[in-house]
Structure formats: C-alpha cells, structure tokens
Amino acid sequence: VTGAATVIIVVAIYLGVITVTGILAGLRREFSISEYVAASGSLNLFVMYFLMGGAIFSAFAFLGGPGWAFSRGAASFYILAYCAMGLLPWYIWGPRAYRLGKRRGYVTQAELLSDRFESPLLSAIIAIVSVLAFIQYIALQLKGMGYVMEVTTGGVVPFWLGALMAYMVVMVYVFLGGVRGVGWTNVLQGLFMLILAWVLGLYLPYRFHGGIGPMFEKIAAFDPTHLVVGPPQMGWAAYSTAILVSVLGFAVWPHLFMKSYTTASERVLKQTITFYPTFAIFMVPVLFIGFAGIGVVEPSALGAPDQILPTMLMQIQLSPWLLGILAAGTLAAAMSSADAITHGAASVYTMDFHRKLINPKMSDRQSVVVTRIAVVIFCGAAYYIAIFGAQSLVGLLLGAYGSIVQLLPLVAATFFWPRATKAGAIAGFCAGVLVNYYFQLVAPTPLEIHPGIWGLLVNTAVLVAVSYVTPPHNLEHVRRFVDEANEPVE
C-alpha cells in the first residue's frame, strides 16, 4: 500500500503542475469564442508540432500499441504505417482549408462545408456524426487512463476512479485554458512521452531478453506467425484497409481543420506535415515494449492486452517513485489527446449545431457557456462508454475513423468538384455513415474490409449520382471555393 501511495502522490503532483500550467496559459487571455477556439492564429511550429504529437501519443499509441504488439504481433505495424502516412493527405486539404479559413473567418470544419453546400442542415448532420466519433475517441483515452492507474497502484485506485480522476483534470483545463492551454501542456507532455518511449523501449527488451535482436529471435522460434502480417492475427484485407481508412480519415478530422485556422502561416502548416513522420519513428520502441512482454507475462494474467505496459512496469519491481513518474507520463499521453479532442467536440457542437439550429443569435458569452456545458456532457458520455463498453483501445479508434472518413468526399468535392450539390452531399454523407455503422454494429463486414471503406464507396457513388440529377449551385459561388482554396493568402 505504501508503494501505491507513492504512485498516487507523484501522479497527483504531476496532475497539479499540468493543471496549473493550463490555467496560467488560459488566464492571460480574454474569452471570446474565436479566441477560445482558435487562439487567434498565432501558434508557432514548436507548439503545433506537439499539438499534433499529442494526438498520436495518446493512450491508443502508448497502451494500445504495445497491447497489439503483445497480442496480435505484426498487425501492430499498421500503427507505424498510419502514423507515418496519416498527415500526407493533409498536404492536399490543409493549405486549402487554411486559405479559405483566413479569407472567410471559419472556425470549424462544418462551417466551411455548409457554406460551400449552402446548407445549415448539413452542418448539423456533420456536427452529430463528428461528436459521436469524438466521444468514442475520448472514451479510448479515459479507458487508457483507468488502466494505468489501476495497474500501477495494484488496484488501490480502481479502474473507474482512475478514469474519473483524469476526466476531471481534462475538464478543468479545457475549461480554463482554451486552445492555448491545450498547446502548452501538450508541449510538456509530448517531450515527456518521447523520452519515456525510448528509455522503456530499449530497456525492457534488454532486461527480459538480453537485447532487441535476441528478443525477436526468441519470439520467432516460439510463434513463427507472430512477426509476420496475415492470418491468424489479422487478415491482409483487414490490415490493408485499416491503414487505408486511417490514412484517409486522419486528415479530415474536424479538429485538424480547426487547428489549420489557428496556424500562423501556410509554411508552418507544411512544416508540421513534413516532421510528422518522425513521430512514427518514436513509435518503434513503443512496439518493442509490447513484444518484450511475450513469454514474460501470461496473456491470461492480463485483464486486457492493453494493460501490458503497466503490468510489465510492475514486474520489473521499479521503485514506486519511478513507477509514479511513468504512470504520470502515460496519463500525459492519454490526456494530451483527450483535451484536444474534448475541446474540438465541444466547439463543433456549439458552432455547428447549437448556433445553426437552436439559437442563431447567441452572443459570444453564451457560446462560451454552451461550449463548457458540452465539455461536461460529452466527457460524461465518453466516461460511460469507457466504463461499460467492451471494445479494445484499437477497436474504439478504428470505429471512430469509420465515420470520420465519410467526410472525405465532401471535402474533396469542395476543393475540386464544383458540380457537387447540397442534395448530393447530404445523401452521400448519410449513406456512407449508415453503411459504416451497419457493418460495424449489425452485420459482419464483407471480405474483412473495414466498414469505413464500404461506407466511403457508397458515399462517393451517391454523392456523384445525386449531384448529377439535382440542379447545380450558382457557378460563381462554387468556383470561389476552388479558386480561393488554390490562391495562397500571403
């Protein structure tokens, strides 16, 4: 119990520091809604890099990554591929979103799309689907935090309490800090995670197997199919389409569009894309951690494969102080992601749903209040899913991507295809989302192909077909989106 107490004290100190940083960064700002959401476009590359990093060094990467390496072997390489290539499509969408955002003062993604398709209804539909995906994503982070606290304290802090603690902290600084608070805490957390990944990823294989090479030799002898992609761990179609849906979906997440409006310049945006694959390199040792657990930890001893990292930390009988720091670091990964996403979800609700359908004449002050209430409610819903939902961390993430990737045809049409119409966009998007959810929740997906890809095919076909049978929008209006998106602002 003294060990557990030490862990709790270290984590509490850490959470305190992070919370104060977030509050301080936020207190110096005055609150208007666009300030709150967009930090008035002055975040520099350094902060941007870690804002982005926070999204990937999430509970999914730090717990789900080793969890998959441990339980499903080479299938976990999908995380490296997705992390390296995820931002590539952003080279196409990012600068265009940025240019239109600067010219027209957008704050959210749905503002751009509903302006192009001249439909507040579309804005509301996008808001609902995005918020549902966001909630899945927040649930994933809370679940990760719950695991970490439960295992490192030897069960003194139960799963539900660990998740609840983190939920409170995230709420506090999303509330008080706005986006800038999120940015600076992510800088701290991002740095912490990078160091942690390398130290653990190199140390654990050495400690248990005498090195990384000997570790893989041992695994190959023990289970020859564990280090190659394909059945029985994960079939080729499932593996390939998981990468595809993640790469296509990554760059159309609504919060990425919101970040593009906060970027200082187009150059910073492109620099971020360029440096992003470096995060994939940092993920390599994270996977070593999971592989190191093979033959060391009995799969049956784990409540879930996602607990492999904290369980191994317990096994090496680390001093409780170090364990506390490690627990804090893993919490950092989970939270840096959770706060950005929570913030994104609440803003999307306020701007794209509440303002469009419920109260178009809302003042800035009212907007801030609604955003805060949304933070509490969405986080609460995510907490419910985290506690009572059965999916693994990777499962939750891939589920969220399935619906988000349905935004892709709308984004592409906005920038490249003036003929696309309001009816086409709404019909295509709804069809895609329904197909995705049908194969995720009701029926098994055909040919092991990710449900999001089936949705995307139907979505695109419906968008094109319906657009051709409905009258086009005013030519000058739709061409403006293509031309303004192509013309640099600076």
Place this chain on the structure above:
Amino acid sequence: LPPVAEGGDKDSLVPRSMGKERLKLADPQRDPGYGLQLFRTGSTPEGKKRQVFWFLYFTVVFLAQVWPLYMVANRVQPMVLSMPFSMFWVVLWIVINFAGLVILMGQEKGGDKK
C-alpha cells in the same frame, strides 16, 4: 484580409466573402466551369508535372506497405537493425516518406522565391 470573425454574420446564408475582399475569378476562357478541377487555374505544365510526381511518389509509399506489395517483405529473416524484416520494411518506408517530404518542402521554398 478580413479579421477572424467574432460572431455576427457567421450564420447568415450570404457567403462570408460578400462585400469583403473578393478574389478575381480566373479567365473564363480557361475556366472549367463545373468540371472536375485538379490543378490551380493557370498553373504551368512544370507545376502540374511536379504535383503528379509527388502524388505518385506518396502513392508508392502507401502501396509498398499494404497488400499485395508488402507480401514480398513479410518475413522474419533476414533481421535488419535487430528487427524482423517485416518490421524493418515498414520503418524503411517511413524514412523514404520523410525524405520525400523534406525534398518537397525544399522545392516549395525555392519555388516561392521566384
């Protein structure tokens, strides 16, 4: 440049650009109207070629890491940098991906100076 909007006309159906800065529309002679438009109006043939090249480059990066191309590298031996070959392959393509992005960024920087 219009400042970041502070509420106000945010929700009207009138496009935000009305009455503010307006870009001149492209030359109607070359204007493709409602058609699919992949390149910036008036971009040079070299510019288009470069865009196509990089699109193909990153498409290859993607294809190398999924079925069926990945199958050639999907084995444990030989181990490279202590990693099974299947893992080394993915890491190798991360590096190729990154190198491409660095070169692309350099090119764009050079292009801006012209």
